[in-house]
Amino acid sequence: MPAKTSRSTVQRLLPSPTPVRFVAEAGTAVTAPGGYAEPSDELLREAYRRMVLGRRFDTQATALTKQGRLAVYPSSRGQEACQIAGVLALRDQDWLFPTYRDSVALVSRGVDPIEVLTLLRGDWHCGYDPMATRVAPQCTPLATQVLHATGMADALRRKGEDAVVMAFIGDGGTSEGDFHEALNFAAVFSIPVVFLVQNNKYAISVPLAKQTAAPALAYKGIGYGVPSEQVDGNDLVAVLSVLAAAVDHARSGQGPFLVEAHTYRMDAHTNADDATRYRDASEVEQWTAADPLARLETYLRGRGILRDEDVEAAHAEAETLAADLRTRMNADTEPDLLELFEHVYAEPTPQLREQREQLAAELNAQED
Incomplete structure (x- = not known):
């Protein structure tokens, strides 16, 4: 006779029926869901600082591409809350497995911006030392990194290290077989890995509705016995809270966790893409109004956590970063x-x- 599964076990695996959020688009607080703790004021100020730096890095990298200094650049403007929160949820001993669009996360993790852009400049496949940074090479093939992340997490566990691995993946990547294999393997062997799906609504030009009939990508976890959650990916407070809980879940020996962050890619897929061929300007405008950086700043100012001098200092630091990036990227390299x-x-x-x-x-x- 097949074993019976209790209703409570099934409920434990299911995500919230609507994405978790702490802050509305206008920057006002909403009733927080039960079971999730709001990050500390200090951590939120640091998150804001890193988001300002990340946004400036992204716009500067886009400009360098137009100037011919980069071969290609996949912008993550609009997805900073996901990437910054992912980094902040990890400890130094943890590992990050990024995609090609997660350059902002690498900069936030402490990787030299020049080394981050080395791949996109065409100099090396990976410009930084993965072992020193605990950041795997940025992955261009879809979803292959989630298998690598699962293998790394299994190895770290076998070695007895107190480490969690977080794998970033896009919505398009969840249509790949590697994603499903990774979830199944991680669940069966209770591996400490967190899968963060940045659902930016398009796999290049293919909309989400043509990729899946599931009510949300987070529901894909239940088929493998992986607990899951969905979160407003433009609400950094919520993303950080949910990811912190997911990392704690994995670190405590309870196995993998799947998080779907609903966000939006404001710019084109890359500088070689014409996004106007598959999405309307009105759609972009709607999501621009939900800009994660503006939302966080309004919220923190309203709570008295963020002052004018904090904002000015963050933007001044960002301009210094951009100027340094321009100077070093404009220096020709001898191959x-x-x-x-x-x-x-x-x-x-x-x-x-x-x-x-x-x-x-x-x-x-x-x-x-």
Whole structure:
């Protein structure tokens, strides 16, 4: 006879029927849902500071792309609350597995902005040291990073480390088989990994309605026994509260957790995309009114947590960051063609050594 599942067990897995929120679009407080604690005032001030820095980094990177300094740049303007909250919910020993759109999260995590943009400049596949930063390389193929994140979390658990792994993924990535395999494996083996779905409504040009018939992506967790939640992704207070609870859940040995954050990509998919071909300007305007940065600032000012000098200091720091980024990105780099052979294997194969020597000889001949 098949085992019976209690109603309470099923209810425990289900997300809230509507996205969790603490702050309305106008920046006013709403009745907070039970079970979630509001972050401290100090943490919210720090979150605001990081959101200002992230927004300025994003606009500067977009400008550098138009100037030809980057090959491509996928803007995350409008999704900062998800990325900043994700970083703030983690400890130093935890790992982050990002997608190609999560550059703001990397900067917030402390990765040098130049090293963040190295991939998008075309210099290296990954410009920073993942082991030193505990940030995996930004992943361009959809959803493959969630399997990597699950494997890393399993390895850390087996080693006895007090660490949680958070994997970022877009709504389009949830249509990939890797996403479902990762959820199933993580649930079966009770692995300490948090899956954060940034549902920005489009997989490039494909709207959510053409990707899934589920009432929300968060409901996909129940099929694998993964507890889930959905949250207003433009409400940083709510996202940080929900993710903190999800990370605590995973760290305490209760296994994986799935969070769907409802947000919006204000800019095009990348600088190579024409978003006007698949969405109306009125839709963008509607979501612009729900800007996560403006919403947080209004809320914090209203509560007396944020003062004029705090806002000015954050924007001044952001301009310094942008100026430094411009200066260093405008410096031409000298490519070293022999770097092609580095990091292919820990120990180069005889064939790689032979190819490297052949290329070195050809380069030396050109110089002569």
